[in-house]
């Protein structure tokens with residue numbers, strides 16, 4: 089039995105040790121907001137937070153998450169109130185098909201926590217730090233605009 | 241969100257954005273059903289030959305395994321429709337049909353198990369003995385077949401011989417892949433004798449027709465749902481092999497089956513953009529006016545394409561070269577080269593993205609040869625009618641696109657000499673190209689229902705059309721809100737369900753242009769019915785009040801896209817001008833696109849926000865085509881090399897330049913009631929040629945083979961130093 093803490097709720101799961109955190113979230117907990125684009129750590133669609141840091145959940149084993157706090161896109165908003173990054177994504181049209189969007193948002197939120205001085209973050213710096221999150225639709229300029237809107 | 245009704249053509253948030261930023265939008269792989277079983281596939285380890293034996297003993301012993309399907313036990317399927325326009329199979333033979341193998345990765349077995357891990361593990365334990373045969377995967381190393389359709393006008397050969405200026409160049413493109421971020425996914429389940437399929441598809445009615453035929457069912461016994469699809473770019477037109485197998489397995493097991501392709505399976509088993517070799521011969525007067533254009537294309541197809549009984553799929557490169565420039569003598573020839581690869585298919589702007597790469601590259605070379613500004617050369621060859629059919633364009637504003645684009649970019653400041661512009665360590669280069677895409681529309685219908693609640697009237701809009709990220713939900717909401725003068729949040733749109741009024745495949749940038757006018761037509765019917773209940777013609781009564789007065793419940797109307805004008809009178813075409821700036825540091829050979837300006841004429845824009853996003857997305861697809869994307873197959877064994885997102889590199893955040901897109905406000909009222917043409921594909925069309933022209937301007941090096949990689953430029957630059 090593994091005890092997973094996801095979005096503030098605790099779940100006791102009987103897990104195959106091979107199960108990735110991504111598959112546990114999607115297939116066992118029904119949290120399908122986190123997406124699988126590659127299962128290889130190459131697209132960023134599966135980005136979640138583990139103890140506030142961004143993690144590619146396809147590369148993390150679910151059994152190793154005991155004792156850690158996992159946050160997914162479903163847990164980002166405070167009830168009905170969207171997180172400022174979600175709000176900014178809507179306002180800046182930072183998406184098309186939406187498949188990369190949960191990963192982009194989770195990645196962007198954690199990325200801003202990673203940097204010491206957000207105000208010194210340049211556009212090029214944001215692009216570099218977000219390059220693990222692919223968007224085949226090419227909503228990149230709007231994603232950048234959304235992140236800039238939240239940055240200060 | 242703005243609550244006032246939004247104007248057609250104005251900016252505004254997507255109506256489905258809230259679902260997408262909270263993870264609530266449900267894509268096919270997100271569908272959860274009780275008792276769901278999971279599929280995994282074993283792909284062929286050879287690219288050509290036969291399966292001699294399959295040993296499933298070890299796989300069967302894996303706990304949780306429910307079913308293993310191979311060509312021995314897949315069971316019969318009905319004749320699949322192909323070529324009759326009702327549906328498309330990617331491959332003329334259904335999956336697991338027999339022992340023959342014609343490309344690497346072709347499914348040889350399917351495993352269904354209780355969990356995805358069990359299915360994947362069992363699939364890996366299946367032992368297959370093959371009898372390999374020689375395989376061909378190199379387009380330059382295999383026999384070609386000449387296709388019969390050779391569009392021509394005038395006497396091209398004679399005109400080429402007599403032309404004062406002649407150019408003869410070969411442009412190439414590699415195998416490239418639409419590679420949407422959402423891998424192809426299906427959840428299939430049977431409810432009694434009816435089949436319900438949640439699928440990532442561009443065409444729910446195509447899926448329905450194919451599955452109905454496969455299982456010998458009437459169409460209305462099959463339901464396809466695709467409310468959200470995670471991108472497609474042409475790759476989800478055909479009903480994928482795994483979708484069919486998921487339905488077979490679900491029936492066999494009496495349980496729902498989920499089937500999600502792995503990324504390497506997407507790249508190996510979903511049709512790519514064909515590789516092309518395009519010879520362009522131009523004959524011109526000394527002032528640059530074209531007198532002859534010959535376009536000879538070779539593109540790859542699959543060995544089992546079904547040719548000659550079926551279209552082998554030829555990348556339609558000449559569609560654009562025949563019509564774009566005034567030129568009295570034209571000829572196109574097309575050869576296909578059968579290879580042991582998955583049958584190619586559509587990828588964003590099929591034909592235009594490849595054909596313009598060659599033609600616009602050649603035009604830039606001609607401009608250099610003659611010492612004429614590349615923009616001026618385009619203007620000298622401009623035509624206000626389709627050069628091939630002679631039909632006038634109903635709306636054509638290409639000159640204005642060039643003019644505005646040149647101004648926004650600052651083209652007049654360009655020094656035409658290669659390597660004349662530097663900044664620090666880098667050579668700076670400017671290039672341009674024409675962009676174009678036909679205006680397409682198809683029969684389509686939309687149902688609009690008007691009802692009221694305590695807050696007044698609201699509208700429900702429904703059609704089988706699919707929103708792939710294009711913004712269709714929003715476009716239809718805006719059109720209906722506008723036609724019925726309702727606030728946007730009083731309009732609810734339902735899409736992507738085969739039970740809703742019929743709509744065509746989302747493809748060829750056709751859907752908004754087909755469905756938006758249909759939605760408007762439905763609204764006009766409703767208006768006419770309700771306006772009769774006014775007390776007098778000047779009364780300003782709300783719809784809710786008129787509904788109440790009429791004593792009616794909800795009323796509804798189905799609108800169709802109506803053909804306009806005299807059939808065949810006009811040609812409909814979108815145009816654009818694309819300007820690109822690149823920087824190349826000679827020691828690194830890396831091309832950085834730093835600036836793109838695109839000005840487009842796409843007719844009436846319905847939703848400015850989504851249109852801008854889509855045009856930018858098209859441009860970034862072009863950037864990938866030009867600099868990054870190439871699917872390589874090992875020539876000896878036909879294995880796709882690096883078939884993942886680290887090997888098949890697509891643009892990332894860090895690749896993105898400053899992009900300035902705009903459009904002319906030029907509705908095309910002869911095309912449809914809204915005058916809109918669609919903007920999904922035109923963005924990509926001129927980009928690769930503009931980038932290559934800019935690279936030439938920066939470095940003096942002409943690259944005619946994509947992608948333009950650092951290795952290639954470094955080799956050229958090194959060669960120069962030795963000379």
Ligand code: FES
Pocket residue numbers: 123124125126127128129130131132133134135144145146147
């Ligand atoms: S699914 Fe995890 S990085 Fe792509």
Ligand code: FES
Pocket residue numbers: 182183184185186187188189222223224225226227421470471709
């Ligand atoms: S919005 Fe489609 S992949 Fe990013």
